[in-house]
Amino acid sequence: MKKAKTVVMGVKDRYSEWKSMVGVLYDWLANHNLVWPSLSCRWGPLLEQATYKNRHRLYLSEQTDGSVPNTLVVANVEVVKPRVAAAEHISQFNEESRSPFVKKYKTIIHPGEVNRIRELRQNSKIVATHTDSPEVFIWDLETQPNRLQRINFVLTGHDDNAEYALAMCPTEPFVLSGGKDKYVVLWSIQDHIASLAAESGSNVKHSKSSQKATESPSVGPRGIFHGHTNTVEDVQFCPSSALEFCSVGDDSCLIFWDARVGSVPAAKVNKAHDGDIHCVDWNPHDINFILTGSADNTVKMFDRRKLNSEGVGSPVYKFEGHEAAILCVQWCPDKSSVFGSSAEDGFLNIWDHEKVGQTSGPYRASAPSGLFFRHAGHRDKVVDFHWNAFDPWTIVSVSDDCECTSGGGTLQVWRMIDLIYRPEKEVLAELDTYRTQILGSTP
Numbered sequence: 001m002k003k004a005k006t007v008v009m010g011v012k013d014r015y016s017e018w019k020s021m022v023g024v025l026y027d028w029l030a031n032h033n034l035v036w037p038s039l040s041c042r043w044g045p046l047l048e049q050a051t052y053k054n055r056h057r058l059y060l061s062e063q064t065d066g067s068v069p070n071t072l073v074v075a076n077v078e079v080v081k082p083r084v085a086a087a088e089h090i091s092q093f094n095e096e097s098r099s100p101f102v103k104k105y106k107t108i109i110h111p112g113e114v115n116r117i118r119e120l121r122q123n124s125k126i127v128a129t130h131t132d133s134p135e136v137f138i139w140d141l142e143t144q145p146n147r148l149q150r151i152n153f154v155l156t157g158h159d160d161n162a163e164y165a166l167a168m169c170p171t172e173p174f175v176l177s178g179g180k181d182k183y184v185v186l187w188s189i190q191d192h193i194a195s196l197a198a199e200s201g202s203n204v205k206h207s208k209s210s211q212k213a214t215e216s217p218s219v220g221p222r223g224i225f226h227g228h229t230n231t232v233e234d235v236q237f238c239p240s241s242a243l244e245f246c247s248v249g250d251d252s253c254l255i256f257w258d259a260r261v262g263s264v265p266a267a268k269v270n271k272a273h274d275g276d277i278h279c280v281d282w283n284p285h286d287i288n289f290i291l292t293g294s295a296d297n298t299v300k301m302f303d304r305r306k307l308n309s310e311g312v313g314s315p316v317y318k319f320e321g322h323e324a325a326i327l328c329v330q331w332c333p334d335k336s337s338v339f340g341s342s343a344e345d346g347f348l349n350i351w352d353h354e355k356v357g358q359t360s361g362p363y364r365a366s367a368p369s370g371l372f373f374r375h376a377g378h379r380d381k382v383v384d385f386h387w388n389a390f391d392p393w394t395i396v397s398v399s400d401d402c403e404c405t406s407g408g409g410t411l412q413v414w415r416m417i418d419l420i421y422r423p424e425k426e427v428l429a430e431l432d433t434y435r436t437q438i439l440g441s442t443p
Contacts, residue, residue, distance in 0.1 A: 011346065011379050011380075012379075014346075014376060015376070015377075015379050017376075018376040018377055019091070019377075022087075022090060022091040022377075023087030023088060023090065023091040024087070024417075025373075025416060025417060025420070026090055026414055026415065026416055026417060027082055027083065027085065027090075027415045027416065027417045027418060028079065028080045028082070028084075028085050028090060028394070028413075028414065028415045029090045029091075029093070029377070029412065029413070029414040029415075030077075030079075030090075030093075030099045030101040030102060030412065030413040030414070031093045031094075031095060031097075031099060031377070031410065031411075031412050032098055032099040032101075032102040032410070032411040032412070032413075033095065033096055033097055033098055033410060034060075034062075034398070034408045034409045034410065034411055035062070035408050036062040036063055036064050036408035036409075037062075037063045037400050037402060037408045037409040038060045038061050038062065038063065038073075038383075038384075038398045038408075038409060038411065039061050039063055039113065039114060039115050039116070039383055039384065039398075040059075040060070040061050040114060040115065040116050040117040040383075040384050040398075041058065041059070041060050041117075041384050041385065041386055041396050041397070041398045041411065042058070042059045042117045042118065042119050042127070042386050043056060043057070043058060043059075043119075043124075043386055043387075043388050043389065043390075043396065044056065044057025044058060044059055044074070044119060044124045044125065044141075045057050045124045045125065046390040047076065052080060052081055052084050053078050053079060053080045053081055053084070054078070054079050054081065054390070054391065055076055055077070055078050055079075056076070056077050056078075056079060056388065056390065056391075057074065057075070057076065057077075057105075057124070057125075058074075058075045058076070058077045058102070058396060059072070059073070059074060059075075059117050059119065059127060059141070060072075060073040060075060060117075060398070060411070061073065061110070061113070061114030061115075061117060061129075062107075062114070062408075063113050063114070063408075069109045069110070069149075070109075070110045070111075070112060070113050070114060070131075071107045071108060071109055071110055071114070072107075072108040072110045072114050072117070072127075072129060072139065072141075073104060073106075073107055073108075074104075074105045074106040074107075074108070074141050074144075075102055075103060075104050075105055076102075076103050076105045077101060077102050077103075077396075077413060078101045079101070079388070079391060079394055079413060079415075080101075082415070082418060083418075095410070099411075099413075101413070102411065102413070106141070106144065106146050107146060107147055108139065108141070108144045108146075108147075108148070108149065109147065109148060109149040110129065110131065110137075110149065111131060111133075111137070111149065111151075112131035112132050112133060113131055113132060114129050114130075114131060115129075115130045115131055115132070115163050115164050116129065116130040116163075116164050116165075116166045117129055118166050118167060118168045118175075119168060120168050120173060120189075121168060121169070121170045121171075122172075122173060125140060125141050125142045126138065126139065126140050126141070126152075127139050127141060128155075128166060128168060128175055129166075130162060130163055130164060130165075130166045130177070131163070132161050132163055133161055133162075134156070134157075134158035134159065134160060134161055134162055134179065134181075135154045135155060135156055135158070135162075136154070136155035136162065136166065136175060136177050136187075137151050137154055137155075137216075138151070138152050138153050138154070138155065138175075138189060139151060139152055140152050151216040152216065152217075153189075153216050153217040153218060153219055154216045154217070154218045154219070155175060155177070155185075155187045155189075155218070155219050155221070156218045156219070156220060156221070157177075157183075157185040157187070157220060157221035157224060158177065158179045158181050158183060158185055159181040159183070160179055160180040160181035161179055161180050162177050162178060162179030162180070162181075162185075163179065163180070164178075164233055164234065165177055165178030165179065165184075165232045165233055165234045165235045165247065165249075166178075166235065167235045167236050167237055167245070168237075169237045169242045170237060170239050170284070171237075171239075171240065171241065171242050172188070172190070172242035173188065173189045173190050174186065174187065174188050174189070174222075174237070174242045175187045175188075175189060176235045176236075176237060176245055177235065178228075178231075178232025178233065178234070178235045178247050178249065179231070179232060180231045182226070182228040182229060182230060182231065182232060182249070183224050183225065183226065183228075183232070184224075184225040184227075184228070184232055184235055184245070184247045184255075184257065185221045185223070185224050185225070186221060186222045186223045186224075186225070186245075186259060187219055187220075187221050187222055188222050189219065222259070223259050223263055224263060225247075225257050225259075225263045225264075225265075226263055226264065227247075227253075227255050227257075227264060227265040227268065228247065228249045228251050228253060228255065229251040229253075230249050230250035230251035230276075231249055231250045232247050232248070232249040233248055233249050233250060233276065233277060233278050233279070234247065234248050234249075234277070234278065234279045234280045235247045235248075235280070236280050236281055236282045236290075237282065238282055238287055239282055239283070239284040239287055240287055243258060243259040243260050244256070244257065244258050244259075244266075245257050245259075246280055246282065246290060247280070248272070248277035248278070248279070248280045248292055249276070249277060250276040250277075252270075252271055252272055252273050252274070252275065252276065252277060252294075253268060253269060253270055253271075253272060253277070254268070254269040254272040254277065254280065254290070254292055254302065254313075255267070255268045255269075256268070256304060256307075267304065267307045267313075269302065269307060269313040272292055272294075272300065272302070272313075272315075273292065273294035273295075273296050273298065273300065274294070274296040275294050275295035275296035275325075276294065276295040277292050277293070277294045277295075278293055278294060278295060278325065278326055278327055278328075279291075279292070279293040279326060279327065279328050279329045280292050280293075280329070281329050281330050281331055281339070282331075283331050283336065284331060284333065285331070285335075285336030286336055288303050288304055288305050289301055289302070289303060289304075289316070290302045290304060291329040291330075291331065291339055291341075292329070293326030293327070293328065293329040293341055293343075294325070294326055295325040295326075296325075297320070297322045297323065297324060297325060297326065297343070298318055298319060298320055298322070298326070299318075299319040299322075299326055299329055299339075299341045299351070300315035300317070300318050300319070301315055301316045301317045301318075301319070301353060302315050302316065303316045316353075317353055317356055317370065319341070319351055319353075319368065319369070319370055319371070320368055320369075321341075321347075321349050321351075321367075321368035321370075321371045321374075322341065322343040322345050322347060322349065323343075323345040324343050324344035324345040324381070325343060325344045326341055326342070326343045327342055327343055327344060327381065327382065327383055327384070328340075328341065328342045328382070328383070328384050328385055329341045330385065330386065330387060331387075332350075332387055332392065332393075333387050333388075333389045333392045334387075334392030334393060335352075335392075335421075337352050337353050337354040337355075338350065338351065338352050338421070339351055339353075340385060340387070340395065342381075342382035342383070342384070342385050342397065343381065343382065344381040345381070346376070346378045346379060346380055346381060346382060346399065346401075347374055347375065347376055347378075347382065348374075348375040348378070348382050348385055348395070348397050349371055349373070349374050349375075350371070350372060350373040350374070350375070350416070350421075351370045351371055351372065352370060352372050353370055355369075355370050355372060356369045356370040357369060372420065372421070373416055373420055373421070375395075375397070375412075375414065375416075377397075377410075377412050377414065378397065378399035378401055378410055378412070379399065379401040379410070380399050380400050380401035380402075381399060381400050381401075382397055382398070382399045383398055383399060383400050384397070384398050385397035385398070391415070393415050393416065393418070393421065394413065394414070394415045395413070395414055395415070396411065396412070396413050397411070397412050397414070398410065398411050398412075399412075419431075
């Protein structure tokens, strides 16, 4: 009991210290207390640009206790533009309250828990979702009636539950999934895009009754790929190809696939980590680099040019800055060397692999190599986060900290102050222009 109390107090102390620094470290932050925990969060389209703020779509899940249905939530989020919000304003928030900047737009009843949400890059109003079943559900969120369930179509091909591994291709309307059956499954939804668009533009009246998943049209796979020996936890497309992708799983393997040459691995790292691998992301700026995050508390960066045919490949870098299992990794859309990682320790770390080994500059001597920012605003595991492609240094993150709040968890929309991530020479030059104000008029 004493140990548990110490841990709780440690989290409270850490959070209090973080909150006292919000006005210094952040350019913008909105804290939103959730009614139910969310396992996934994704940015949708940019809706409106105004003088001082932009309005974005945001997709969330609601994991209920069974007394009410699980839901897929479409929200509107107002994001204040850089260098607009006053420091005292963003630091004064109530952890137990809903943010006025986050408003529900539509709630869609979902068949089971929403474990993962992924948006179609070519039309981010269309999303895929994973739940505790073998199917993948496809939704056109703009045509969905509020508080009803009307799945547009279902992707079939798994023999067992596919709960988390899910990806949408950035170049083509392709979907990728992995599951407990150890399969990686590929679909094309090209034939259905036209019908979804036609339906979106029509005045069809939908039935008031909920439509069951089994009543929705289904689409079979383009390919089923075999190579893992345990559950597939995450999948990712190559940013430049719809037929090249990678996957990771509980077998500690990182596998590369090429659908043009068959259903067996094109390359494989047999022992990529010392534990289950939970997440993977492929660098959109340099397709040679891949990130993996594991239950061994580390993030690794692999160069696919340095993998040999025997399934051996050493990481280019190993990032050690978390104290618990990694749950999500994602490259920054704005800078090729920057990425984020979130974990069960409650931290969301921002790294720059170009800074690995640098010992000059503030805090670098004591910080883990490559780490340049740590978001400590969550009080329990950070289950998901997503960089905003329209505002590249703005991040949305969700945590399962129900025991620390009066709600179902916490959603935060935040952007670190630009003095942290801009080039050092540029920052020093700007600060020099304010030398007089900072130091006073007398030398």
